[in-house]
Amino acid sequence: MMKNAIRNTVGAVLLGAFALSGAACKKAAPPSGSAGDGQGVAQTASGDVIRIGEVGSMTGSEATFGTSTHKGIELAVKQVNAAGGVRGKKIELISLDDQGKPDEAATAATKLITQNGVSAILGEVASSRSMAMAPIAQNHKVIMVSPSSTNPKVTELGDYVFRVCFIDPFQGTVMAKYALDNLKIKKVAILRDVKNDYSVGLANFFAETFKKGGGEIVIDQSYSAGDIDFKSQLTAIRAKAPEGIFVPGYYTEVGLIARQARELGVKVPLMGGDGWDSPKLKEIGGEAMNNSYFSNHYSSEDKSPVVQEFITQFKAAYNEVPDGLSAAGYDAAKILFDAMGRAKSLASNDIREALAATKDYPGVTGKIMIDEKRNAVKSAVVLKVENGEFRYQTTVNP
Numbered sequence: 338m339m340k341n342a343i344r345n346t347v348g349a350v351l352l353g354a355f356a357l358s359g360a361a362c363k364k365a366a367p368p369s370g371s372a373g374d375g376q377g378v379a380q381t382a383s384g385d386v387i388r389i390g391e392v393g394s395m396t397g398s399e400a401t402f403g404t405s406t407h408k409g410i411e412l413a414v415k416q417v418n419a420a421g422g423v424r425g426k427k428i429e430l431i432s433l434d435d436q437g438k439p440d441e442a443a444t445a446a447t448k449l450i451t452q453n454g455v456s457a458i459l460g461e462v463a464s465s466r467s468m469a470m471a472p473i474a475q476n477h478k479v480i481m482v483s484p485s486s487t488n489p490k491v492t493e494l495g496d497y498v499f500r501v502c503f504i505d506p507f508q509g510t511v512m513a514k515y516a517l518d519n520l521k522i523k524k525v526a527i528l529r530d531v532k533n534d535y536s537v538g539l540a541n542f543f544a545e546t547f548k549k550g551g552g553e554i555v556i557d558q559s560y561s562a563g564d565i566d567f568k569s570q571l572t573a574i575r576a577k578a579p580e581g582i583f584v585p586g587y588y589t590e591v592g593l594i595a596r597q598a599r600e601l602g603v604k605v606p607l608m609g610g611d612g613w614d615s616p617k618l619k620e621i622g623g624e625a626m627n628n629s630y631f632s633n634h635y636s637s638e639d640k641s642p643v644v645q646e647f648i649t650q651f652k653a654a655y656n657e658v659p660d661g662l663s664a665a666g667y668d669a670a671k672i673l674f675d676a677m678g679r680a681k682s683l684a685s686n687d688i689r690e691a692l693a694a695t696k697d698y699p700g701v702t703g704k705i706m707i708d709e710k711r712n713a714v715k716s717a718v719v720l721k722v723e724n725g726e727f728r729y730q731t732t733v734n735p
Contacts, residue, residue, distance in 0.1 A: 592621025
């Protein structure tokens with residue numbers, strides 16, 4: 338788990354609550370483009386640098402999402418700068434902490450565009466926070482690329498909004514079919530976070546596919562992010578005797594849910610999505626998470642050269658094995674830089690066209706194509722939690 342220290346590198350400016358002690362914050366020049374001129378503020382990519390913004394939850398209850406993603410983005414920046422940059426210009430990364438709050442994410446996006454004059458924004462991880470940022474990016478005609486927001490609504494908010502991850506209809510289908518075909522489960526309970534767009538949407542897509550496949554949702558219970566007592570919901574679930582429980586929430590609550598389920602004698606597998614992916618899941622849930630399953634963006638056990646080279650470089654930089662959020666952050670940055678290099682110019686509309694034309698990009702999280710709705714078409718993996726480790730089970734292609 339990364340603490341409140343983020344390595345400062347040449348060409349990286351870290352702003353906000355997580356700034357390094359002694360790290361210099363460079364004053365950004367005012368943007369030269371303006372919303373509505375067909376170019377956007379990406380015209381600020383002049384001189385020797387291209388400013389890229391990042392918005393993430395570096396602090397707050399879901400801090401590992403932000404810090405993991407930041408490490409992946411930062412590694413991509415280091416690599417591209419070491420190779421000469423993009424179009425001969427170095428990338429300058431300006432990272433802001435949204436504390437895990439949608440309103441702060443919107444404020445950060447506005448600041449990056451209107452004060453820092455960034456050419457594009459990477460972020461957010463959480464769908465609710467991406468949806469707070471997207472209208473701002475769209476209004477200013479500034480590219481926004483989410484590494485791992487999976488709710489379909491994110492990219493529906495504008496044609497300057499992209500993502501490099503799969504979306505929840507696919508992720509829900511993956512887990513529903515895995516439950517039916519691999520775990521041979523026919524009766525499932527759902528426990529969803531009603532305040533989380535990601536959780537609500539993923540639960541709906543899972544239920545739809547599961548029922549179409551002949552499965553039964555025996556009970557659908559809810560909680561709210563920040564809750565710590567789930568025994569009432571779990572007692573109601575226990576009474577329905579499900580063969581599995583689908584919990585499409587974030588690791589912060591999932592670990593507690595697993596512990597309390599086991600305390601109540603509920604031994605069936607828990608299942609979920611990529612919101613489980615955090616080292617903290619193991620710390621919070623402990624042995625209670627054993628024999629549970631979740632869909633994710635990649636597996637560190639993947640032996641492909643692209644994945645293993647990324648892991649080698651990441652471990653050299655941070656002395657840890659990257660999680661799926663780090664891999665998605667890395668892919669988001671690299672795909673953006675690739676599009677910038679292919680674009681006719683560094684104007685926003687030209688970058689947008691190049692991003693939209695991305696096909697078969699060899700990402701760490703799989704081969705990626707951007708479809709007509711600016712979503713990534715790519716594979717997902719299913720992982721099993723086993724003695725504190727995330728073990729690869731299978732890859733599911735779209």
